[in-house]
Amino acid sequence: MRALAHEGTNGMEGLSYRTLDKPEPAQGEVLVKLLTAGLNHRDLFVLHRHHSADPALVIGSDGAGIIDAVGEGVEPSLIGKEVMINPGLGWKENSDAPPAGFEIVGLPYHGTFAEYITIPAENAAAKPGFLTWEEAGVTSLAGITAYRALFTRGKLKEGMKVFIPGIGGGVATFLLQFAVAAGAEVYVSSRSKEKCDAALKLGAKQAVDSNEDWQEALGGIGMDLIIESVGAATFNQSMSLLRKGGTIVTFGSSTGDTFQFNLREFFYGQFNLLGSTMGSAEEYLEMLSFIEKHGIKPVLDEVYTLDQYEAAFTRLEEAKQLGKIAFRIGE
Template sequence: MKALLHAEKAGIEGLSYGELTEVNPGPGEVRVRLKTAGLNHRDLFILHRHKPTDPPLVVGSDGAGVIDAVGDGVVGVEVGDEVMINPGLGWKEVSDVPPEGFEIVGLPDHGTFAEQIIVPAENAVAKPAHLSWEEAGVLSLAALTAYRALFTRGKVRSGMNVFIPGIGGGVATFLLQFAKAAGAKVYVTSRSQEKREKALQLGAEAALASNEDWEQALAGVKMDLVIESVGAATINKSLKQLRRGGTIVTFGSSTGDTVEINLRDFFYGQYNLLGSTMGSGEEYKNMIEFITEHKIKPVLDQMYQLEDFTDAFKRLEEAKQLGKIGFYVG
């Protein structure tokens, strides 16, 4: 089968499009013939975490396709089922943190940038009928990350003010859509006028430029919940937008991991700071029910043929995307 393999060199230079031996599912597993797959920032990180001396690896965590083989003991799914891949392996129920042994599709085992993938049967989840193959293939990792950050950790409720710095990526666009569907008022920021305009089309109350005075632009509006993924460049500006007793949930740090905050301001403000990553199988199920009820679809940026991987990876690396980047893989 055709696959995108990473080997011998770190970064994008180590990727090559070629052949991989087809294998059969073992007990409790299914094989999915993939139609589409989604590109995530995680895939960029994997290109450096996966060492050149390691065996070749198929990267990719998101995908959708049709089950074409099942292993012994599999119940609940069968050949011909249209499914999406839940990329979280070994995290079944909602919990404070992932269990020991939790992994994500695409490292250490082969991922979705191939014509086929073998996963545990429980990770092949029925594709909602309202999603196209392109939409289904790019949804899972970003949507699950957004769902846990917003609902499980952030406890979003109708009427809340929610602030999302750095709109434009896959998780952020899901956060906006999810929060709106939950009845919240959503405020966003971006360096890009195009991304700000798209956020307004998706229902944001206001879309601020990254370099403007947010306090002045918001004219006294304070936030109940901030969902942060930008990191060092925005964390203190975000704190200033938070009401006393409000909550910041962070799931990323694209501009740096180390920050300084004024602890006295923090504890007098009675603020809450929570971390979040990915989510459990239970949260994935709840997320699928939520997007089905509200007919939510991912914002699609561009779809590429898998052999055109270099253009796709560079577009993500340069943060030019608005929403999700995907591949046609089968």
């Protein structure tokens, strides 16, 4: 099979589009013929986390396709089913945190940037019919991350005021769409006027320039819930927007992990700070039901073939995308 694999050198230099052996499903697994896949920031991080001395690794965590074969103990009637891949391995029921042994497709195990992948049968979910293959291929990782951060951790309710800094990426656009569908009043920020305008079309009440003073731009509105993924560059300004007793949920730190914030301001404000990452299989199915109920489709940016990976990775690294970047793999 043809695949995009990483080996030998950290970073993009270790990536190549090559021929690898087609996998065979083991007991309890299915073989999925992939038609589409989605590019995530996680794939950029994997290029530096996958050790140069390790064997070639097919990267990629998002994908959709058709079950081509099944392993021992798996119902043969699944062959031919159209599925999306839940990238979370070993996290079945909703819980306070992932269980020991939780992993994500694409590191340490082979991922979705290939013509075929083997996964546990329970990680193949029926593809909603209203999604195109490209839409289905980019939804899973960003969708489940947004769903858990908003609903499980953030306890989002209708009428709440929600702020999402750094609108434009895959998870952020899902956060906006999900929160609007749930009846929240959503505010966003971006350095890009194009992304701010797109957010308003998706239902944001107000979009502010990231370089502005957010408190001044928003007229002192107190936020009930802020979903932070930018990290060091925005955390303190985000916190300044919280109403007394408000909550920040954080799931990313793209601008750095370490910074200082005013602890006295935090505890006098009675603020809540919660971490989140991915989500359980139970939440994944809830997320699929939610998008079906509300007719939510991912915002698609560009669609590439796997051999065009350099252009796709560069677009993501330079934050030029609006929504999700997709790979078209098969017909």
